[in-house]
Amino acid sequence: MNYILETNHLVKKHGTAYRVKNVNLRVPEHSVYGFLGPNGAGKTTTLKLILGLIKPDEGDVSVFGQKVTAANRLAVLHQTGSLIENPGGYGHLTGLENMQIVQKLKGVSEEEILRSLKTVRLYEQRDKKLKNYSLGMRQRLGLAMALLGDPKLLILDEPTNGLNPAGIQEIRELIRSLPKERDMTVIVSSHLLNEVEQMADHVGIIHHGEMLYQGPLSELEKKGSNLEDVFLLMTGGGESL
């Protein structure tokens, strides 16, 4: 199988404690990869390591088949889109102005802004200041920023945070359509099981910084009646999500 993203023995420590331990992520091309784990399991840390926002203590990351180094990091990142933790942006600027900043930094054409804003249905709200956006609108703008420039790889950290049920449905549909319609691969982290179940075709489960399972969702579901049971079994159940 063709992997668009691989990590090899990724380790990140905080003092002596492991935040991420020996993580080997394998994300197949044109898949929606659901990255599952309880709160504090190391999902965001792993995604930040992939993007080079924090430095690994051991291990490396390969994207598009090439090892990511300090020299080629940005060139690689310009072909990826990402939304990590809460969506970023400058509160005193409008949605459009925020998009202009990302557009200039990514070096893509201005028409892309419109396309992106329309995709997440934020076009009508483009002249509103970001600080007046609701959490759901911020999340949409974060998605629009990530989608800008048609990246090959999209890394989304809990993208449906703060959206209402209709919005969640809509974003889920969008994410599902991206591999086919826009030739993208999407990594979605979440602690919401049914959400991942409805979007992903591959899943990785991380717990206490270590990968417990990785592979097609269909195979995982053979082990139990549904993802939730399997997940609770694997993570010991007692912990809240």
Added chain:
Amino acid sequence: MSAISPFQSCRLEFQKAKRKCTWLLFLALLGINLAYMFWSMKRADAGTLPFAWEQTLFCVPLVNTLFLSVVIAVLSSRTMDMEHKAGTWNLLQTLQSRPSIFLGKTLYGFVWVLLFGVLQGISILGIGKCLGFRGTMPIPKVLAVVCGEIVSGMLVYQIGCLLALLFSSQFAALSINLGGTLAGLFLMFVTDLPVTPWSLLVALRVVDMNYQEGDASASYEWFAAPTSSWIIAFLLFAAALIWGICLYAHMEEGTLSIFHDKRIRSADTHSSLPVEMIKLKRSPVWIAFFIIPIISAAIGTFNFLGNQGVLSFTWESLWTQHSLFLGVFFLPPLIGVLCSLLWRMEHTGTNWNLTLSLESPWKLVKDKLLAASGMSILCVLWIGILFVGCGVGIGLPSVLPTVFYECMLCGSISCVAISAVQIFLSLIIRSFAIPVGSAVVGSAVGIAFVVKGWIYALPYAMLQTGLKSTTLEWETNLGGFIMAAAAYIALFYLLSVLYLKRSDVKTLV
């Protein structure tokens, strides 16, 4: 749940300020004061000087008019900004009443100002004793100085707090405080009454200086500020307190923006501005860069015309009057405000994730540096335009001396060097106000360095020398100047990039 008393609220403030090392601020201020006292007394041979007490007690309020108000501005900005950054206003108001928050914060400031005042008083008396000042210890006068410091300090603190509360972006509070300090200095020449919070200290002075124009010597005599000054001071203080409580009770935090939210309409998706300029939209920091030189020019021209007995009617004399306060004191913290503003946008929320996954540290720091130096150079040009305008206005000869162009050039170069240092400081320090305070301390140390002749040892010293703010005697050495500035720029540029490359991103979620 019983209501929280102001004292409890104040104790909570101290708890919140844990690990913020606020005492360092006041230690630095005390250090500046002590260094100045020692330095001026060493020159004057304190033992034999008849006016040693008077001279010390004259200088201390003068020094503190500048430095105390800045330290207080930093303190107030930090106290308020903490809540803005943590987004705790909503939470706080469900736990304690607004006046209780306000009184807590006010008391917190009061404890610091009181502590500083007491230490200051002890240090003055101690130095007098150590150096063997003539005459008896003027304890009542020292008390009056300390009292003046407390009243004016608290006034500035309250105003700082209110501004920091209303404008969540701290550049407004800090710039207004800088501008206010400068305006206070100006009004000092115009009237004896404490008409602004910042001219209070001088209005309440205990010593008067008589300057003999004939032999250019100064004599000092005890002075009792008129009762009216004290009354005005306390009225201002009470007014600020009441006004503060009222405003606090009714205002929503961080909702006041300088340009009121008019409907923003975008024509199209195109913007020809570079990224850092788009980010500066609706943060009218240029207003400070515009107004502060105007105030300085006004003081300079006023002083120039008023002191024709000692000054000659030349461009050179006018220049020293115009550039003195800017070069020695105001320009560096102003650049500091701009640099803090530039980085604050990235320090906010999760923006580091966004920025660093799009930009290389090299380009990011370069763009920030370009924005900061561009604005500073424009400011130096604006100072020049004001200078020429004032000179022509008061009828100086039409030919400008070449030294003016040298000042413009060297001033701009050193501003870029200062920008590089401030960019680094504001990058590694997440606080808005601390780098601004550092610029003030840097300038104070710069004064000492210039006196010693170490003009390249600090960019702040270079600015004072290059602008020829304190002396026109320095023979312009453009080569050395450019070399030193280039070294500073390269060093701090590299340090900033290295810091970004080495450290993991820290986001506030």
